[in-house]
Amino acid sequence: MPKPNPRHPKFPIPGGPELRTKGWRQEALLRLLENVLSVGEDPDNLVVYAALGKAARNWLAHDEIVRTLKIMEEDQTLIIQSGKPVGLLKTHDKAPLVIMANCNIVGQWAKAEYFYELQEKGLICWGGLTAGAWQYIGSQGVIQGTYEIFMRIAEKRFGCTLAGRFVLTAGLGGMGGAQPLAGRMAGAAILVVDIDPERVAKRKSIGFLDEVAPDLDTALAMVGAAVKEKRAVSIGLVGNAADIYPQIVRRGVVPDVVSDQTSAHDLVYGYVPKGMSLEEVRRLRKDGQGQLMAASRASIADHVRAMLEFQKQGSEVFDNGNLIRTQAKQGGVENAFDIPIFTEAYLRPLFCKAIGPFRWMALSGEESDIARIDDLVLEIFPENRIVTNWIRLARENVPFEGLPARIAWLGHGERTQLALAVNDLVRKGELAGPIAFSRDHLDAGAMAHPNIMTERMKDGSDAIADWPLINAMTLCSSMADLVVIHSGGGGYAGYMTSAGVTIVADGTDAATERISHAITNDTSLGIIRYADAGYEEAINAAEAAGLLLQPGATLRGGT
Ligand code: NAD
Numbered sequence: 182m183p184k185p186n187p188r189h190p191k192f193p194i195p196g197g198p199e200l201r202t203k204g205w206r207q208e209a210l211l212r213l214l215e216n217v218l219s220v221g222e223d224p225d226n227l228v229v230y231a232a233l234g235k236a237a238r239n240w241l242a243h244d245e246i247v248r249t250l251k252i253m254e255e256d257q258t259l260i261i262q263s264g265k266p267v268g269l270l271k272t273h274d275k276a277p278l279v280i281m282a283n284c285n286i287v288g289q290w291a292k293a294e295y296f297y298e299l300q301e302k303g304l305i306c307w308g309g310l311t312a313g314a315w316q317y318i319g320s321q322g323v324i325q326g327t328y329e330i331f332m333r334i335a336e337k338r339f340g341c342t343l344a345g346r347f348v349l350t351a352g353l354g355g356m357g358g359a360q361p362l363a364g365r366m367a368g369a370a371i372l373v374v375d376i377d378p379e380r381v382a383k384r385k386s387i388g389f390l391d392e393v394a395p396d397l398d399t400a401l402a403m404v405g406a407a408v409k410e411k412r413a414v415s416i417g418l419v420g421n422a423a424d425i426y427p428q429i430v431r432r433g434v435v436p437d438v439v440s441d442q443t444s445a446h447d448l449v450y451g452y453v454p455k456g457m458s459l460e461e462v463r464r465l466r467k468d469g470q471g472q473l474m475a476a477s478r479a480s481i482a483d484h485v486r487a488m489l490e491f492q493k494q495g496s497e498v499f500d501n502g503n504l505i506r507t508q509a510k511q512g513g514v515e516n517a518f519d520i521p522i523f524t525e526a527y528l529r530p531l532f533c534k535a536i537g538p539f540r541w542m543a544l545s546g547e548e549s550d551i552a553r554i555d556d557l558v559l560e561i562f563p564e565n566r567i568v569t570n571w572i573r574l575a576r577e578n579v580p581f582e583g584l585p586a587r588i589a590w591l592g593h594g595e596r597t598q599l600a601l602a603v604n605d606l607v608r609k610g611e612l613a614g615p616i617a618f619s620r621d622h623l624d625a626g627a628m629a630h631p632n633i634m635t636e637r638m639k640d641g642s643d644a645i646a647d648w649p650l651i652n653a654m655t656l657c658s659s660m661a662d663l664v665v666i667h668s669g670g671g672g673y674a675g676y677m678t679s680a681g682v683t684i685v686a687d688g689t690d691a692a693t694e695r696i697s698h699a700i701t702n703d704t705s706l707g708i709i710r711y712a713d714a715g716y717e718e719a720i721n722a723a724e725a726a727g728l729l730l731q732p733g734a735t736l737r738g739g740t
Contacts, residue, residue: 183215184546186583188383192219194583196546198614202251205687206278206662209544209617211250212584213315213683214243216542220319220583221312222355227264229317230355232444232451233300233671234309238264253278264306264313274691277657281665283308284674291668291675297449297470300670307670310622314665314681318540319582320358320389322621325571325590326538327363327501333527334438334497335367343369345411347404349429349436349491351422352503353380353390357442361415362389366578369438370407371415372400374422376443376453381417387580390417397428423455423480426487439491439498440523441484446504447672448477455480478512485509485517492520499523502623502633504672522636524623533718535707536567536592537624541603543585544685545614551585552576553612557602562595588621593704593726596620600686600696607688615687618700622667622679625707626652630669630677640714646678648710653680655706659698 183193195212202208217236221229227236227243237243242265249259249266260268261281284307286296299305311317335343348364351357353375361384364371373390375381384390391414394400400418407414418425422443429436444451453462454476465473485505492498500506500522509517524532531537543550555572562568568589575587591599596618606612620627628634631643649666656664663683669676684699686692705728711719712728723729 186219189219189221189224192221192224194219194546196544196584198545203253204255205544205615206255206685207250207253209615209685209687210279210315210663210683211247212544213542213617214246214250216584217312217315217317220317229309229312231309231312232354232447233307234312234317235264235306236308236312236315238306239303242266263304264308275660275694277661277664279663280657281308281314281663283313283665283667284670285666285668285678286674288675293448293474293672293674294470296670296674305670307673308665308667310667310679311619311681313667314619314622314663314683316540316619316681316683317355318542318584318586318588320355320362321579321582321586322359322538322540322588323356324359324363324366324579325575325588326621326623327359328366328571328574329567329590330499330501330523330527331363331367331369331438338497339437343367343438344413345408346370346437347408348372348438348440349374349426350440350442350501351375351425352442352444353377353384353417354442354444358384358389360440360442361391361417362578365391365413365415366574368411368413370404370412372404372418372436373415374418374420374425376419376421377459378419381419385417387582389415391415393417393419397425401429401432401434421453421455421480423484426484426491430487430490435494436491436496439488439496440501441488441505442501442503443505444503445481445484445508445672448474448508450671452477452481452508455483478508481505481508482512482514485514485520488520489514489516499526504632504676507632507676508672522633524634525636529716530718531590531592532625532707533711533716534592534722535625535704536590537707538588538621539591539596540586540588540619540621541600542617542619543612543614544617545612546584547613548581548585550612550614550616551581551587553606554587554599554603554616557606558589558599561598561602562591565591565595593701593708593722596704597696597700600684600700601693604686604688604692604696607686607692609688615685617683617685618696619681619683620703622649622681626703626710627681627707628677628679630679632676634677638714639716642714648706649678649680652703652706655702656680656682656699659702660695661699662695
């Protein structure tokens with residue numbers, strides 16, 4: 182039975198033992214589609230997160246996807262083009278059930294303005310990374326990523342803890358909303374600014390924000406007191422970051438850590454320029470896109486100038502993957518890229534071992550399934566300090582949203598081992614239902630994004646999009662259940678290509694085979710991508726995993 186969804190009553194949370202389809206694999210994908218809407222930011226408009234990231238092109242396309250998932254056989258493949266179902270083909274029962282290509286625009290045309298035009302004509306939609314691929318699990322999906330970034334900073338600069346440290350950031354949307362909880366889990370006093378009072382209220386109501394400050398003075402006083410007492414606290418403040426950050430600079434307050442996760446990537450549908458009300462911005466989105474783009478870019482320039490000033494005064498400042506430096510540079514801030522990107526600064530050594538955000542979702546809707554898998558993770562990876570620490574923290578601190586789910590940073594071999602063990606639990610009836618596995622597109626072998634994932638790669642291969650394409654083709658030939666290729670839309674148009682995958686553990690032998698091939702080949706490609714770029718850790722990992730074409734050889738050189 183679906184469960185009521187107090188946040189979006191029209192979009193109940195799927196669950197229960199009944200199938201509405203011809204098999205669990207189809208049912209799984211249907212539930213995942215329902216789930217991204219149930220936890221999405223604006224499901225009435227099919228928007229899941231990141232301003233414009235949609236689950237389907239329009240409601241007609243959505244309804245047709247649902248109808249097809251209900252009638253399709255296991256030996257058919259549903260083809261989706263930018264959120265619209267365009268064909269149901271006879272394949273075979275080891276082929277993916279769904280393949281998608283979302284928002285891929287030919288290079289010279291891949292600009293935000295042209296994307297908006299195509300979107301207006303109903304020809305395209307942007308799937309974000311995980312919205313169009315039905316893999317989004319709410320803010321919980323990025324909490325560990327954000328927490329690990331904070332902990333890497335704590336290790337690098339602050340004696341392994343952020344207790345007694347002030348973290349300043351902005352953006353409390355679908356993804357940015359994870360920041361206050363991740364900051365509090367890392368021990369910090371974290372202040373998060375958002376222009377939209379509704380977003381602030383939402384994060385407070387689900388417990389991600391402890392307090393909401395009425396004004397900047399009070400917010401800084403609250404932070405000051407918490408820092409003094411080394412007390413972890415998350416505080417929200419309604420305001421425009423392009424106003425608030427410079428005001429904090431002028432007061433001479435220097436946070437220990439500064440970042441931002443507003444939707445700065447999209448100058449029309451994401452970022453709100455200073456001096457404008459939300460109503461004004463909504464109106465300009467319809468009939469003043471050029472004016473809005475110019476105003477957003479000018480505000481982002483001020484926003485980033487303040488971040489650079491904090492950096493000059495000693496704060497640890499980083500770009501958290503929202504293209505804010507790119508927009509600022511185009512707005513005249515020549516040194517915007519003095520701010521490092523989080524992937525290069527903190528996470529690349531993990532990607533070299535294909536360690537990245539791996540997630541599993543309990544299709545039964547039962548939280549007890551996730552609790553059982555938490556125990557399993559602790560049992561089978563007792564030596565993995567990052568993951569055991571995370572699972573213990575997540576159990577205590579991370580509330581479920583939608584289908585109960587967990588995300589953990591696991592690497593090559595580990596992901597396959599866990600998924601096979603989970604499939605066995607499903608087979609033995611020890612879980613209430615099958616489990617779906619997916620991972621973020623921001624994963625070692627799955628994304629080319631020269632200003633986020635692949636910035637300053639060792640061999641200069643930042644903008645080469647072959648890797649995500651190879652990834653998707655490999656996953657199609659490795660029996661994955663859903664495979665998708667996404668490129669950037671809105672402000673991300675022309676900036677990125679990524680691949681996504683979903684695999685259903687339904688307790689069958691076929692699932693054992695799918696997991697063994699798809700998950701193992703996925704992480705293998707992650708290691709190969711970084712080994713090919715010349716990273717020593719990845720070359721060693723490739724050698725250990727038997728992935729080198731010639732034993733003992735590096736993959737470099739091309740001769
Ligand atoms: P969202 O659209 O759901 O939320 C953005 C928030 O920013 C909104 O609450 C909005 O009110 C606020 N905002 C906009 N302009 C503002 C301003 N000037 N001052 C203060 N607040 C402002 O987006 P999201 O899903 O939270 O994603 C945020 C950004 O993070 C996007 O650019 C997204 O692409 C990026 N992202 C990064 C990662 C990562 O791995 N680091 C993951 C997912 C998303």
